[in-house]
Amino acid sequence: MRPTRVVVALGGNALEDKSMPSTAEAQLEVVKRTSEYIADISLAGYEIAVVHGNGPQVGRILLATEAAKDVTPPMPFDVCGAMSQGYIGYHIQQALKFALKKRGKNIPVATVITQVVVDKDDEAFNNPTKPIGPFYTEEEAKKLAEEKGYVVKEDAGRGYRRVVPSPLPKKIVEIDTIKTLWDTTIAVTCGGGGIPVIEKEDGSLEGVAAVIDKDLAAQRLAEDMDADILLILTEVEKVAINFNKPDQKSLDHMSVEEALKYMEEGHFAPGSMLPKVKAAVNFAKSKPGRKAIITSLYKAKEALDGISGTVIEM
Numbered sequence: 001m002r003p004t005r006v007v008v009a010l011g012g013n014a015l016e017d018k019s020m021p022s023t024a025e026a027q028l029e030v031v032k033r034t035s036e037y038i039a040d041i042s043l044a045g046y047e048i049a050v051v052h053g054n055g056p057q058v059g060r061i062l063l064a065t066e067a068a069k070d071v072t073p074p075m076p077f078d079v080c081g082a083m084s085q086g087y088i089g090y091h092i093q094q095a096l097k098f099a100l101k102k103r104g105k106n107i108p109v110a111t112v113i114t115q116v117v118v119d120k121d122d123e124a125f126n127n128p129t130k131p132i133g134p135f136y137t138e139e140e141a142k143k144l145a146e147e148k149g150y151v152v153k154e155d156a157g158r159g160y161r162r163v164v165p166s167p168l169p170k171k172i173v174e175i176d177t178i179k180t181l182w183d184t185t186i187a188v189t190c191g192g193g194g195i196p197v198i199e200k201e202d203g204s205l206e207g208v209a210a211v212i213d214k215d216l217a218a219q220r221l222a223e224d225m226d227a228d229i230l231l232i233l234t235e236v237e238k239v240a241i242n243f244n245k246p247d248q249k250s251l252d253h254m255s256v257e258e259a260l261k262y263m264e265e266g267h268f269a270p271g272s273m274l275p276k277v278k279a280a281v282n283f284a285k286s287k288p289g290r291k292a293i294i295t296s297l298y299k300a301k302e303a304l305d306g307i308s309g310t311v312i313e314m
């Protein structure tokens, strides 16, 4: 029997600690901590690939390149996405390799700079929803909207952020490379949801200004790799209904049918929990036996052991 295949999607708290400065050095410290949890999953015998977010990081790269426009030409949006995959992947490679080594496991870890095809007519291009970069006050946000033409939105009660289009992931361009690597290597792939590209009539690809949701890209990857489990790691141990209300109730399990009903009732915030539940539902119903788990990074191993997290299955 082949080992259980798990696609791990890492949320923002796996890369950043809000109490630390938003520097590359601080990110590496957090990634070292995160890698201990991922290495434990690998040590337990699961075959894994790692997907990560990039909202704060790609936003900061864009700000830096805009701010430096008088000294060097600004980088296009898709290139900023590629840069975010590169430096986050580098940190994961370094930290995860070491965490595995400490556990006596000599497994290669490699980042695949990944392009993901989106539909050029995706309606997301007319309705930006994906928050990127830092948080702003309402006043700062209004000023940025006026001066730079940013679209800004309130982000789940946490402040204002720039939002960009987030089209659906259709096809992972480098999937054959990921399949080739799978048996020998932990691939860090589809970072930041993948660099969004559109297919042109002549078959060539062109990068576009957008950020794909990494949980939906992880779902695409999990299906393409015939994974058994999509493990979505975030800040909360379990998904809740009536979230942040006096009658909040954490869930150990949701059938696909229940999840769809809760979605319709508005229990999951758009831009945070909703895409995770959508990705989980899509994966769970894509083939019998597949399941998704949403839990915190710190409970990841326990969730795989069946004693934590919210399981979503048919």
Ligand SMILES: Nc1ncnc2c1ncn2[C@@H]1O[C@H](COP(=O)(O)OP(=O)(O)O)[C@@H](O)[C@H]1O
Pocket (backbone or CB within 6 Å): 010, 011, 012, 013, 053, 233, 234, 235, 236, 238, 239, 240, 241, 242, 243, 267, 268, 269, 271, 272, 273, 274
């Ligand atoms: N129904 C819900 N149950 C649990 N958490 C929820 C719910 N609705 C919104 N959330 C919020 O969603 C957050 C996860 O989304 P987000 O921080 O955007 O993800 P990521 O970990 O990928 O960066 C949780 O930490 C929680 O604050």
Ligand SMILES: NC(=O)OP(=O)(O)O
Pocket (backbone or CB within 6 Å): 011, 012, 052, 053, 054, 055, 056, 131, 191, 192, 193, 211, 212, 213, 214, 215
């Ligand atoms: N690309 C993406 O989904 O990033 P975040 O998880 O940081 O929002």
